[in-house]
Amino acid sequence: MKNILNFVDANREEMLELWKTLVSIESGSYNKKGIDTIANKLKNILEAENFTIDILDFENAGAALIGKSKYEGNEKPICLTGHMDTVFKDGALEKNPFIIKEGKVYGPGVIDMKGGIVALVYAIKALNSINYKKRPIKIILIGDEEVGHANSNLSKVLPEEFKECCATFNLETGRIGNAIVTQRKGCASFILEVYGTAAHAGNDYEKGRNAILEIAHKIIDIQNLTNIKEGTTLNVGIVNGGTAGNVVPEYAKATIDVRFLKKDKLQEITEELEKIANKTYLEGTKTKIFCESIMHPMEVIAGTKELFETLRKTSLELGLDEPYEKTVGGGSDASYSTMVGVPALCGLGVQGKYQHTDKEYGNLESLFERTKLLAATILKL
Ligand SMILES: [Zn+2]
Missing domain, CATH: 3.40.630.10 (Zn peptidases)
Structure with a gap:
């Protein structure tokens, strides 16, 4: 030596x-x-x-x-x-x-x-x-x-x-x-998209289906999947949606960063995220989710x-x-x-x-x- x-x-x-x-x-x-x-x-x-x-x-x-x-x-x-x-x-x-x-x-x-x-x-x-x-x-x-x-x-x-x-x-x-x-930690990026119905916020408020409201409920559910003790974190890092203050928003999108210690954990989290996407808080809205990238x-x-x-x-x-x-x-x-x-x-x-x-x-x-x-x-x- x-x-x-x-x-x-x-x-x-x-x-x-x-x-x-x-x-x-x-x-x-x-x-x-x-x-x-x-x-x-x-x-x-x-x-x-x-x-x-x-x-x-x-x-x-x-x-x-x-x-x-x-x-x-x-x-x-x-x-x-x-x-x-x-x-x-x-x-x-x-x-x-x-x-x-x-x-x-x-x-x-x-x-x-x-x-x-x-x-x-x-x-x-x-x-x-x-x-x-x-x-x-x-x-x-x-x-x-x-x-x-x-x-x-x-x-x-x-x-x-x-x-x-x-x-x-x-x-x-x-x-x-x-x-x-x-x-x-491994890292995966997911995109969550909510489609609602646009409407005039003054004249047709009730006809609208607010995509931002729907995504807001879902963001809370997503963040709640975090388990610091086992090293799993979910961070909604970007939110986009809406076009003007007087329009019920038709579309909203969230970018989610997921970190995990074991590769099996990602499968579990993916299933949980799909469950959240499939649950509807506001009738008449539709949600899609997909995984954009994975680093093991x-x-x-x-x-x-x-x-x-x-x-x-x-x-x-x-x-x-x-x-x-x-x-x-x-x-x-x-x-x-x-x-x-x-x-x-x-x-x-x-x-x-x-x-x-x-x-x-x-x-x-x-x-x-x-x-x-x-x-x-x-x-x-
Ligand atoms: Zn380096």
Whole structure:
């Protein structure tokens, strides 16, 4: 283990150089050129580390990179994953270039998650420096995470790619305080639409069927499905309806965000929502409901606890703070891993704060610590 730690210490300058290079290529989710440039740069770096790399090209989305170390043996691969796109629009870099100041590193995407990519690359280099051959390593880096694979087929490809692995480490943004994400809620978006009858609010009030009134009753029923204790929440986040103050509204629409810890829960909630849609409070109104999108939860499954324990012990051995497990409400691509039965840990990238804003920063030392932690943990598996 000592040798991989020394390797990281000896390559600090080079690591910072790569971090700067990656941050200095703008790669917002709609900047296909920038994402493709990063993918190709990483392809070259990883091919030199004895990886076979496939670049998946998409017409309207940034490229994805799938790589595997050359390996002879029967062990299943360890997967290292993350994304190359950022939430930032072109031009963000000019106002907020890569800089290091008082132990903090700034720039768009610096921790979400270009720092994580550097840690991934140098963990691999460190392992290669000691001729690590125990298990194959698989890399999945994608270019449209921040937009939920809206314009690629990755939501179909990813489960297939994760399936063959034994464990997944996602180099997403690390949290200050050393929380490691072992569980992420799933998220589904539903649209509820109510059709009533329009009428003049003064002359024909009784002929009208108020779609807003009907949806108001239903919104209360929907919110009441929330069960904080079991981790299920329903949030009616957008309501639209009506055309003018003096018209009984003909139409109303609500957008509902559902979060859940176990994928079976979604079926249950879907049935409850359909029941609410089918119940009529105001005679003469009609209601439709449909699910617009689903992101599966990253679940604690067989192997998650052991994987976390290995990481926790390794962290203590390295003299780093003790990691603890955390559940969060937001999704990540690690959910595609647990979906196919491969345990995952997430949030292993550079620790910092304020991702998705121009105040985003990472702790400089954390880059080296997280690289060591990743490489040393892999060594123990
Ligand atoms: Zn991210």
